[in-house]
Amino acid sequence: MKKIKLNRDYLITYGMVILFYIIMTILKGTGNLTSLFSGLLVPICVYSILAVSLNLTVGILGELSLGHAGFMCVGAFSSAFFSMCMKDVITNSFVRFLIALLISAFVAAFFGIIIGIPVLRLRGDYLAIVTLAFGEIIKNIVNILYVGRDSDGMHISIKDSISLGLKDDGKVIINGAQGITGTPHDSNFTIGIILLLITLFVVLNFMHSRSGRAVMAIRDNRIAAESIGINISKYKLMAFSISAALAGIAGCLYAHNLSTLNALPKNFGYNMSIMILVYVVLGGIGNIRGSIIAATILTVLPELLRGFSDYRMLIYSVVLIALMLFNASPGAIEFKEKYSIKRLLSKKTKTKEVQ
Amino acid sequence: MALLDVNNLGISFGGLRAVDNFEVHIQKGELYGLIGPNGAGKTTVFNMLTGVYKPTDGIIKLDDKNITGMKTTQINQEGIARTFQNIRLFTKLSVLDNVKAGLHNDYAYSTIAGIFRLPKYYRTEKAMDEKAMELLSVFDLDKEAKLSAGNLPYGKQRKLEIARALATNPKLLLLDEPAAGMNPNETKELMDTIQLIRKKFDMTILLIEHDMKLVSGICERLTVLNFGQVLAQGKTADVLNDPEVIKAYLGE
Structure with a gap:
């Protein structure tokens, strides 16, 4: 019979991330990393955080969210907007980034709560439909939003940058479809890894606490959870807003890694939301470590396949299907159980005891 | 009365x-x-x-x-606590966690204490574990505490459901x-x-x-x-x- 995973199990997850960081830092230091690949390091962190946070909604809460890129978008723009405004006021980039992070988390969580309050009360696939719409709406609103600042204060328009009516000393911060240009480059790989570890810390500890147990009870059987006095709406909303806040943090990391931030279908659209869902499904629903591995592989893969030029996406999809088949095949499951890290570790300790 | x-x-x-x-x-x-x-x-x-x-x-x-x-x-x-005609357990949670879910309201700590592992978390979880194991041993389920509830044989699932209901006091x-x-x-x-x-x-x-x-x-x-x-x-x-x-x- 299958035993429930022990808490010790997630030390392996932390270890894996730290090991990845050390190897990448060494490779970078010795110059063995191509510039293409080192440019992928922060995106790997961004997508891993997104995958882990979506796994909280899909795997732990058991609800389908198709607008995770929307929360990322909200977090990215709110934090980039803050950093642009405060560029000259707060010169310490670490402090500025820290405040930007908190803002992105709060704004994304706020949107999560606004969406969650009406929708999480419903049953079925309503959350998927509403979050899908939310992602698209946010992307389109950001694309027509013009915000500028001059000595009089903020000016907002949804027409164009001229109608902002800025004075001579004014500056356009969000320029519609061109987005935000000149965001300070405050994030790097180390910060990304730290944020990923924080995300893991929050999600894993949440899972193994009273609230996480309540959330998983709701996932397994809503009616039974209600019958033992668990407040369904409260815990669903809690898990969903934490998930949204973490996606906002990923957005902040993303925004501060690029000098130009604009909302395209490619980075904040429907495709991105589906991509994050693919990371979660491929890594295993409810499997946090799997999400990180899948996000890493699928972020690196398109770049590795660049040599195939036109056939790139074709090969990418074939690899994706092959990986899914492999993951679900009985042979692979048996192999994984036989050679899992946990099993190997416990074997070692056993042989030690014998000696 | x-x-x-x-x-x-x-x-x-x-x-x-x-x-x-x-x-x-x-x-x-x-x-x-x-x-x-x-x-x-x-x-x-x-x-x-x-x-x-x-x-x-x-x-x-x-x-x-x-x-x-x-x-x-x-x-x-x-x-008022109840069990169901068609068993409704939290099948993917462990037997112990099923009972601990029943203790949800009597043994409370905040989500913040849970995420940041404050002393209250350890204190309450320990008390919960003890109480849950005590209940499980009444139903002779203490040896299966670590198994996932969905893997229990039918008769034991029924018992676990009663134990979970009793956990809500x-x-x-x-x-x-x-x-x-x-x-x-x-x-x-x-x-x-x-x-x-x-x-x-x-x-x-x-x-x-x-x-x-x-x-x-x-x-x-x-x-x-x-x-x-x-x-x-x-x-x-x-x-x-x-x-x-x-x-x-x-x-x-």
Whole structure:
């Protein structure tokens, strides 16, 4: 019979991330990393955080969210907007980034709560439909939003940058479809890894606490959870807003890694939301470590396949299907159980005891 | 004064009167049976008592407090816990976590304390573990504590569901066909378990059952429901010999 995973199990997850960081830092230091690949390091962190946070909604809460890129978008723009405004006021980039992070988390969580309050009360696939719409709406609103600042204060328009009516000393911060240009480059790989570890810390500890147990009870059987006095709406909303806040943090990391931030279908659209869902499904629903591995592989893969030029996406999809088949095949499951890290570790300790 | 006072309870689904003029008065510490042919409305009564359905009319009083129309969650906090006809466990959680989920309201700490592992987290979790293991050992499930609940054999799943309901520290326990799908041996064992929890936890129990042997073996009083109406009520032996009841079960 299958035993429930022990808490010790997630030390392996932390270890894996730290090991990845050390190897990448060494490779970078010795110059063995191509510039293409080192440019992928922060995106790997961004997508891993997104995958882990979506796994909280899909795997732990058991609800389908198709607008995770929307929360990322909200977090990215709110934090980039803050950093642009405060560029000259707060010169310490670490402090500025820290405040930007908190803002992105709060704004994304706020949107999560606004969406969650009406929708999480419903049953079925309503959350998927509403979050899908939310992602698209946010992307389109950001694309027509013009915000500028001059000595009089903020000016907002949804027409164009001229109608902002800025004075001579004014500056356009969000320029519609061109987005935000000149965001300070405050994030790097180390910060990304730290944020990923924080995300893991929050999600894993949440899972193994009273609230996480309540959330998983709701996932397994809503009616039974209600019958033992668990407040369904409260815990669903809690898990969903934490998930949204973490996606906002990923957005902040993303925004501060690029000098130009604009909302395209490619980075904040429907495709991105589906991509994050693919990371979660491929890594295993409810499997946090799997999400990180899948996000890493699928972020690196398109770049590795660049040599195939036109056939790139074709090969990418074939690899994706092959990986899914492999993951679900009985042979692979048996192999994984036989050679899992946990099993190997416990074997070692056993042989030690014998000696 | 009775622990559970139900008067004039009724519910309609559209034009269908599923339960009409139902009443029951259960004393503290009593083991009460609710029987009736299929479709008589027994589970509907349970669903009204636990707030799953809102009764169209009537009053439900627990310990002299009106709980009619409250939400399921509130009613559980007031002191009614239940099991289900078709077992509803948290199948992917461990056996221990199922019971700990039942302790949710009595052993509380904030989400912040949970995420940041404050001392309160360790203190409360430890107390929860102890309490949960104590409950599991009553049901002889302590060895399976680490298994996932979905992997338990059928009889043990039934027991676990009762343990989870008891974990919420109820005044009244509702058991919906606890012996459904059990063989005679398992039923016998279940009878012993029900007697045991009644004594050990000083529990008041209301149970729905089809198994006449179980009902006549342990219930003190019965209510017979037929087509949503109370057919007979009273001491078990008297009710089971009532010609009306026999007619309802066996036909004329």
